[in-house]
Amino acid sequence: MAKITRKKLARGTKLMPGHVSTPLTDAATQLTDIDISREQMKRPMAPFCVNLSLPYLSSDSRPAGTMTIPFALPPTQDFFATSLTPPGGKDASYDADLPQIKLKSVSFSFDQRGEPAAIASNFWTQSGTDTDTGTYGYSDQQGKLTYDDVTKLDIKLSLHEKMQMFFGDTYPYPLEKSLWTTVIPSPLLAHRALRHNPFLQPDLDITINPYNTLLFTVSCPGLEDSAGRYLTLPSIEVSLKFVCELMPRDSGSTSVQNIPVDGGSGEDKYGAKTAPSVTISTPSVSTALEADSSDGVNYNITTIDNEFRDKLQGGYDYYADTPPTEVIKDDAAYEVIAVPLYQNSAHGGISANETYLTTYPYTGTTASPKTNGLFDRRFIPLHHSYTIHHAILAWNWTPWAVLNATDYPIDSGAVPEFAQLAYIAALTQELQLQVGVGLGTGARGDNFDYEQIASLDISNPNNYDSTSKTPPWTTPDTTGAWDTGLIDRLTSTTAPPSTFLWKASVLAVRRKWNWELHSIPLVGTSSGAGYYTQGKPIFVGPGWTTTQDRTAIGTSGAPDTIGAEQWLEVRALLKPTGGTSLPLCPYQFGGGGIGDTPSILVGYGGCYVYLICKKHLTR
Amino acid sequence: MSWNRNPRTITKEQFSTGTTIDGNRIDNALDDVVERVSNVPYGDLRKRWVPITYVAGWTPQAPNNIEAAAPVPTGEGTTSEQGAVFATHHWPWLRVRNIYTEVVKGTTGAGGEPVITNSYRLKGVRAPGVFPYGASESTATVPAFLAGVPIGAQYAWTRSWYIEKPSILDAIDLMLERDQADASDRPFKNSFLYADRVSATEQPPDGYDAEDNDQGLAIVATVDNEFALEDRNMADIEVMRKRFSINRDQFSRLPLPEKSDSVPTYTDFVPKPSVTTNCPATTLGGIYIPLRRLNIPIHQNARLRISVVIPSYDSDNRPCGWNPNDNSADFPWLQQKIHMTVTMLEEVTSG
Numbered sequence: 001m002a003k004i005t006r007k008k009l010a011r012g013t014k015l016m017p018g019h020v021s022t023p024l025t026d027a028a029t030q031l032t033d034i035d036i037s038r039e040q041m042k043r044p045m046a047p048f049c050v051n052l053s054l055p056y057l058s059s060d061s062r063p064a065g066t067m068t069i070p071f072a073l074p075p076t077q078d079f080f081a082t083s084l085t086p087p088g089g090k091d092a093s094y095d096a097d098l099p100q101i102k103l104k105s106v107s108f109s110f111d112q113r114g115e116p117a118a119i120a121s122n123f124w125t126q127s128g129t130d131t132d133t134g135t136y137g138y139s140d141q142q143g144k145l146t147y148d149d150v151t152k153l154d155i156k157l158s159l160h161e162k163m164q165m166f167f168g169d170t171y172p173y174p175l176e177k178s179l180w181t182t183v184i185p186s187p188l189l190a191h192r193a194l195r196h197n198p199f200l201q202p203d204l205d206i207t208i209n210p211y212n213t214l215l216f217t218v219s220c221p222g223l224e225d226s227a228g229r230y231l232t233l234p235s236i237e238v239s240l241k242f243v244c245e246l247m248p249r250d251s252g253s254t255s256v257q258n259i260p261v262d263g264g265s266g267e268d269k270y271g272a273k274t275a276p277s278v279t280i281s282t283p284s285v286s287t288a289l290e291a292d293s294s295d296g297v298n299y300n301i302t303t304i305d306n307e308f309r310d311k312l313q314g315g316y317d318y319y320a321d322t323p324p325t326e327v328i329k330d331d332a333a334y335e336v337i338a339v340p341l342y343q344n345s346a347h348g349g350i351s352a353n354e355t356y357l358t359t360y361p362y363t364g365t366t367a368s369p370k371t372n373g374l375f376d377r378r379f380i381p382l383h384h385s386y387t388i389h390h391a392i393l394a395w396n397w398t399p400w401a402v403l404n405a406t407d408y409p410i411d412s413g414a415v416p417e418f419a420q421l422a423y424i425a426a427l428t429q430e431l432q433l434q435v436g437v438g439l440g441t442g443a444r445g446d447n448f449d450y451e452q453i454a455s456l457d458i459s460n461p462n463n464y465d466s467t468s469k470t471p472p473w474t475t476p477d478t479t480g481a482w483d484t485g486l487i488d489r490l491t492s493t494t495a496p497p498s499t500f501l502w503k504a505s506v507l508a509v510r511r512k513w514n515w516e517l518h519s520i521p522l523v524g525t526s527s528g529a530g531y532y533t534q535g536k537p538i539f540v541g542p543g544w545t546t547t548q549d550r551t552a553i554g555t556s557g558a559p560d561t562i563g564a565e566q567w568l569e570v571r572a573l574l575k576p577t578g579g580t581s582l583p584l585c586p587y588q589f590g591g592g593g594i595g596d597t598p599s600i601l602v603g604y605g606g607c608y609v610y611l612i613c614k615k616h617l618t619r
Numbered sequence: 620m621s622w623n624r625n626p627r628t629i630t631k632e633q634f635s636t637g638t639t640i641d642g643n644r645i646d647n648a649l650d651d652v653v654e655r656v657s658n659v660p661y662g663d664l665r666k667r668w669v670p671i672t673y674v675a676g677w678t679p680q681a682p683n684n685i686e687a688a689a690p691v692p693t694g695e696g697t698t699s700e701q702g703a704v705f706a707t708h709h710w711p712w713l714r715v716r717n718i719y720t721e722v723v724k725g726t727t728g729a730g731g732e733p734v735i736t737n738s739y740r741l742k743g744v745r746a747p748g749v750f751p752y753g754a755s756e757s758t759a760t761v762p763a764f765l766a767g768v769p770i771g772a773q774y775a776w777t778r779s780w781y782i783e784k785p786s787i788l789d790a791i792d793l794m795l796e797r798d799q800a801d802a803s804d805r806p807f808k809n810s811f812l813y814a815d816r817v818s819a820t821e822q823p824p825d826g827y828d829a830e831d832n833d834q835g836l837a838i839v840a841t842v843d844n845e846f847a848l849e850d851r852n853m854a855d856i857e858v859m860r861k862r863f864s865i866n867r868d869q870f871s872r873l874p875l876p877e878k879s880d881s882v883p884t885y886t887d888f889v890p891k892p893s894v895t896t897n898c899p900a901t902t903l904g905g906i907y908i909p910l911r912r913l914n915i916p917i918h919q920n921a922r923l924r925i926s927v928v929i930p931s932y933d934s935d936n937r938p939c940g941w942n943p944n945d946n947s948a949d950f951p952w953l954q955q956k957i958h959m960t961v962t963m964l965e966e967v968t969s970g
Contacts, residue, residue: 003657009646023649027656036659043661043967046669053675053778056710102970107781113713113721114740114851120723122708136699138690138706143713146723147734192736194848198922200781235711237778239673243970291634298625298634301648305626308655311665318912328664333967337672344677346707355702361681361806362899366704370804372899375892376678379958381792381909384670414702434895438888443870443907450879452888560886573890575897606677617666619787619964 003040004030015289021282024300028278031307031327036314038246038330045243046333047104048615052216054236054605055344058121058223060137060404062423065223067605068398068492069238070215070515072164073101073208073336076247076389076614077529077537082167082211090167092211099245099334103180103206107239108157108218109198116190117145118153118231123404125228137347137403142232149229152222155184157201159240161212164488164517166531171477172496173489173513175215179206186222198237208242213488213517216240230404244334249315249616250387250537253551257524258439258451258559259387259539260547263322270551271539273314276325278303315617316385320541320563328617335386335615339570341376343606348400350374351422352599354583355415356402369583373432373575374601378609380568381443385541390530390612391437391454391520392487393572396603398514399423399497421598424498425512428585428594429464430578431601432457433482435520435609439540439565449560450569451553453538456520458482459577462499462512464588473501473508485519487531497600500589507589514603523554537614540565570609574601629655661967668964670789675778676958680706682947683806689949712774712952715741715928716751718767737851741775743859744928746835748813748824748936749773771933773835774952778961779924787964788857788915793838793927794870796956797905799877804899809954810940811836811865811906820935832864833940835930838908840915843922854924857915860908861928870907877901905955917963925961 006023009015030036038044050071057067074080081093113119122142158181163169180201188196208214216238223231250256251271261267265274280303281295290296307327314328342350346359354366364370399422403409408417435456442448463471463480471478476499479486492514499512522528524535535554543550548563559565576585583595625633630651632644661667690705691697699705714721717735722728728735739751749771798805811833813823823831838860844853878894878901879887885902892900917923930941931951938944941951 004653006649006653009642009649011642013642015642015645020645020649023653027652030656040657041659041661041664041967043667043969045970046967047671047784047965048669049671049673051671051673053673055675055677056708058708105783107783109779109781111711111713111777111779113717114737114849115717115735116849117722119713124723126725136690136705137708138699141723142708143710144721144723145717145728145735146726147728148726192849198779198781200783202783232708232710234713235777237673237780239780241783243968246967289640290636291638291640292623292636296634297640297645297648299623301626301630301632301634301652302624304652304656305629306624308663309628312659312663313665315666317666323665331666333669335669335672337674339674340676342678344679344710346680355704358684358704359680359707361678361684362804363681365684366702370899371897373897375890375898375900377900377903378674378676379794379796379903380672380674380960381790383790383911383962409700410702411700414700434890434898436889440903442873442885443909444872446873448871448873448875449886450888451886455889457889569888569903571888571890571892573895573898615669617664617669617967619666619668 017283017289020297021280021300024304025280027304028280031278032275034273034275034327034329036312036328045245047241047243048333048335050240050336051338052238053340057218057233057236059123059230060348060401061604062399062401062495063493065220066217066493068215068217068514069608070213070394070490070492070517071610072213072392072487072517073210074390074612075210080529092167099247101208101210101242101244101334103204103208103240103242105204105241106157106201107198109237110233111235112197113145115145116150116192116195117147118149119234120144120146121230121232123230136409149231150190151186152231153186153189153220154222156219157182158217160215161209162490164211164213166487167211172491172511174491180204213490215490215492246330247332248330249332250614254526255536256387256551257536257538257553258550260320260543260563261549261551262546264324264546265322273326274324276307276327278307316541317618319544320385320547321544331617332614335613337380337611337613339378339380339609339611341378341570341572341607341609342602347402349422349600349604350602351402352583352594352597352601353415353419354595357582364581369581371576371579371581373573375573377569377571382540382542382565382567384615384618385539386613386615387537387539388453388522388611388613389537391522392610392612393435393456393518393520394608395516395518396605396607397425397497397512397600398493398603398605399495399600400604416596418598419596422600424500424598424600426461426594426599426601427500427588427597429460429466429588430576430585431461432459432575432577434573436571437520438569439561440567440569441561441564443566451559451561452523453553454520454522456485456518458484466588469502471501473503473510476501476510476512485521485532487517487519489513490515525555540568542566667967668787671963671965673961678956679953681806682950682953685946688946706947706950706953709950709952711776715739715744715773715775716769736849740851741839741926741928742841742851742854742856744773744837744839744861746773746837746930747827748932749930772931773928774931775926775928777924777926779922782917782921782923783919784965785919786917788840788913788917789964790913790962791838791840791858791910791925792960793908794958795906796903796958799875799901799904802877802901807955812940814936814939821938822935824936832866834862834864836865837861837928840923840925842917858910858913860910865906868906868908870904875902875904
């Protein structure tokens with residue numbers, strides 16, 4: 001218990017030295033033991049946000065105007081505890097000190113061009129309004145304002161949770177509980193003088209189970225229109241604000257990778273804190289109680305006062321450096337950095353047919369597709385220090401209506417009708433996904449290098465075996481080489497993708513799931529906590545002279561970023577493994593390649609990587 | 620008497636030699652100490668802010684695979700119907716100028732009815748060579764006012780948030796990623812240069828020389844005016860960067876190779892572009908515009924909007940970096956990959 005108490009000086013009590021010195025000594029001990037904890041702070045929590053950026057949402061999503069995005073908020077490694085042997089059937093452990101997480105508010109916005117209007121989509125086809133629009137998604141009305149259609153923008157937002165497959169959830173992996181739902185009625189977006197865009201839902205105070213998966217849904221059915229007045233929500237920004245109790249920061253030469261060896265408090269600190277010297281002198285027995293002497297009342301109170309006057313120290317500065325002395329025990333906080341990948345593709349998602357696939361860069365042309373995979377990366381500059389505890393990939397299989405079509409818009413001689421759709425998870429075993437997280441240095445610098453901090457390498461997304469013709473039609477939920485880091489699967493819409501499975505000599509169609517969560521293991525030689533085997537937490541923060549020396553990362557020894565990391569980089573590569581192009585990856589259930597099938601390579605709206613971190617008090 | 624410090628923060632009681640020390644005053648002072656240590660106000664923390672990061676970005680459609688400058692979207696036997704590849708959408712880029720020609724045909728406002736509330740929705744982002752209100756069409760004998768039809772265009776990607784608690788806008792980082800110059804398959808190659816003046820229709824904007832560095836990019840952060848929330852003319856500009864030579868903000872001045880195992884080599888991580896099997900793209904490069912240590916306070920209940928504005932020049936100013944001489948000429952948003960990160964600071968909270 002951190003709080004201090006004292007004996008009251010009731011009237012008539014004989015004043016003894018202990019009446020004064022004991023509480024002052026206790027107060028000093030709080031400081032010299034670096035024990036100012038969250039329990040004794042008036043503001044014991046820190047905010048963090050799950051910020052989801054979505055370049056657009058159109059009527060080609062399925063269901064029309066709906067996008068779902070899952071995420072997880074697992075405890076940091078020092079609080080992560082489960083009984084293992086994944087997947088399934090295991091329990092999470094809730095430590096008494098596990099910092100509590102609460103959802104506080106939700107901010108939602110999209111771009112209306114500063115007008116009380118809706119934005120016409122590239123599928124706008126209403127006859128009579130223009131002769132150049134059509135069924136191919138190239139309407140020359142796209143991006144324009146339509147004041148008449150803003151009344152269709154009733155937008156429903158919701159947050160659901162479900163048990164993770166890792167802890168026992170089973171096929172078909174449905175959502176379990178609605179945590180929050182609201183509707184932004186269109187009149188709130190249609191007024192000339194006040195529109196609720198950005199919209200805020202404050203004061204939620206919803207407690208979050210850190211071992212569950214959460215799913216945010218935005219749904220605007222009015223984006224679809226039977227008369228062809230199709231609309232879009234461009235530049236959607238969702239910010240789910242949570243608060244979490246403060247927690248101790250990570251330290252130790254063997255407990256944290258890449259942590260500064262030295263700090264403002266001296267050498268060989270590895271993030272450990274140095275206490276100030278705060279001495280309370282107690283008067284000897286039979287000594288008069290004085291004010292100003294070195295054991296006097298005023299002197300001792302002033303000793304404590306000095307620490308508060310100089311303010312209580314903790315946390316890191318801009319250069320990953322610590323103060324010379326610190327007193328705050330809980331100076332770190334939970335953080336999530338949500339990194340989007342494969343977003344904003346030309347057709348909403350990425351499917352295997354050449355006509356659609358080659359809209360994605362580096363994949364060649366329709367006449368000559370290349371063997372290249374689908375590569376994407378994000379560049380995230382570092383301005384503050386973090387320790388990364390988990391990295392989680394949210395992989396998307398959500399189907400969509402290619403070109404917003406209800407029929408087959410392209411000549412079947414050019415693209416088979418079957419291949420003009422995108423509703424089945426990649427029908428081949430020759431696919432490999434590599435996801436990497438790295439630290440980079442060299443932006444406007446003289447040394448350009450990277451250091452890998454997390455890596456995932458999985459293959460064969462449906463666990464197909466074309467020789468043994470598995471999996472059979474009765475088990476759509478098999479696990480295999482694709483699922484070595486599997487945390488969860490989610491069926492998040494009423495129109496999930498399908499999967500083909502073997503049924504005797506033919507095939508059977510079964511429902512798959514929209515999303516998968518995979519752990520991207522941190523590199524490291526010693527074992528850290530987490531869903532699966534991974535390394536210890538990794539410190540990241542731009543250093544300076546004092547903080548350039550770092551502990552090793554993984555097996556590579558001293559980090560190649562030499563304590564001067566400037567950015568985080570997240571990369572993903574979905575590639576063919578058989579020496580062919582993606583469209584020619586062998587179709588599991590017949591001849592030819594998956595380019596002639598409605599194979600989804602990346603689902604509608606793209607994917608996310610979540611970096612689960614501790615951040616620190618700063619500035 | 621020598622100077623010495625006295626309690627100032629933790630209690631108002633002071634004790635000095637020659638004055639009485641009575642129980643009540645000591646009691647009050649110790650009460651103050653115990654209360655302060657047991658319930659530390661947030662103002663007592665030297666560092667009491669934490670960062671919040673907003674990441675966005677994407678790889679756009681391949682501009683080099685577009686088979687015609689303008690699609691032919693309907694009709695039997697058209698190239699569209701035959702599966703040709705055209706530029707599809709341009710989300711989230713939207714025209715900055717709101718004008719009746721930017722209203723969907725056949726709907727209210729398309730005929731010039733006065734429905735538009737913010738005719739130029741971003742303050743101060745005008746770019747050389749782009750005239751959002753058009754040019755005067757006066758002649759020697761017939762005076763005319765502004766024609767009203769824009770010359771060139773600007774497109775904005777606007778991200779907006781409701782900032783509930785007092786915050787600090789700490790950083791805006793924008794990267795316009797290009798492929799390295801020596802890569803053979805190189806779809807993203809915006810030169811960020813004006814036209815080369817080879818012909819009369821290949822002119823840089825007035826005041827600029829041939830192939831000068833382009834200055835058409837703008838980054839602006841605004842907070843809506845509390846008393847006129849929807850009047851963009853009244854918005855408060857918190858950050859503005861414009862009229863700068865984009866090419867001066869190179870990500871690196873080093874001669875970075877196309878891939879990590881080419882000289883000069885560097886240490887890369889998996890998947891390695893152009894090194895890992897079937898991994899395309901090249902070493903990270905292009906334009907990096909870091910707006911750091913901004914230290915701009917954002918009041919509570921603010922509506923923060925951060926916009927990136929890019930130009931699309933009129934035909935007289937082409938070809939240029941944003942509008943190259945190929946089938947992607949009309950699509951400046953396809954000439955580079957986009958990465959954008961916004962960092963805010965927010966205080967610790969009581970929950």
